């Protein structure tokens with residue numbers, strides 16, 4: 001899958017979550033996503049960036065514009081070296097939180113994206129990839 | 135730290151959110167509003183989010199909390215100007231904001247608050263009959 005643009009953003013303080021939203025918006029605009037689809041991927045990016053910060057102990061996101069079979073899309077990969085997620089199925093359930101959140105971030109990010117995948121190893125960290133296609 | 139300004143309009147408070155808020159700024163706004171409802175004896179709170187192009191679960195919860203706390207303090211909260219794309223996304227995110235009243239713009243939101251106040255004054259008058 002060819003990548004035509006890449007940007008990496010560190011997620012270490014809550015201002016970085018704002019930056020992730022801004023870069024996601026810029027990439028979504030460049031791909032030509034509709035206003036609603038832009039809003040969906042930006043919202044998903046905000047949820048995942050906050051999780052990276054709050055639960056992953058910080059990390060980074062790689063934002064990419066990708067092309068596949070003539071379609072363009074935005075792909076975001078969130079990566080942290082935090083505690084990992086022991087029970088992914090439980091973490092994805094709406095309303096489940098181990099902190100003080102609403103428990104909607106992971107499930108919501110999945111619903112708001114066209115593609116969603118989690119790789120997580122307890123003690124090693126979490127890698128979540130989402131994509132939204134034009 | 136930065137703060138979102140809160141303006142007083144008669145017996146209502148008006149907040150216009152014009153920046154993409156980081157989480158601490160949203161939490162500070164929630165605390166500031168709660169104390170100002172009490173100190174200004176406010177009966178209504180208008181939160182204008184027409185400049186926000188995204189509302190995630192953190193901001194959504196802040197709006198819900200403000201509405202719940204103001205209700206306990208006998209003030210009405212009306213969120214005005216939510217963009218359609220934001221509303222669609224909030225539903226898919228799973229946040230229904232059932233406790234939050236909404237209006238199209240500040241004028242209509244202010245009218246909602248005044249209607250309720252007028253209604254409760256009329257009730258008070260009825261009680262005295």
Ligand SMILES: Nc1ncnc2c1ncn2[C@@H]1O[C@H](COP(=O)(O)OP(=O)(O)O)[C@@H](O)[C@H]1O
Pocket residue numbers: 047051052055056080082083084085091092096097098099100101102103104105106107126
């Ligand atoms: N990057 C991460 N590292 C470790 N745990 C995570 C991570 N992201 C999410 N989780 C776990 O999944 C749960 C659900 O996340 P989410 O749906 O975003 O809800 P909330 O953020 O409100 O807790 C979190 O409470 C946390 O236990």
Ligand SMILES: [Mg+2]
Pocket residue numbers: 047050051101104105106
């Ligand atoms: Mg979350």
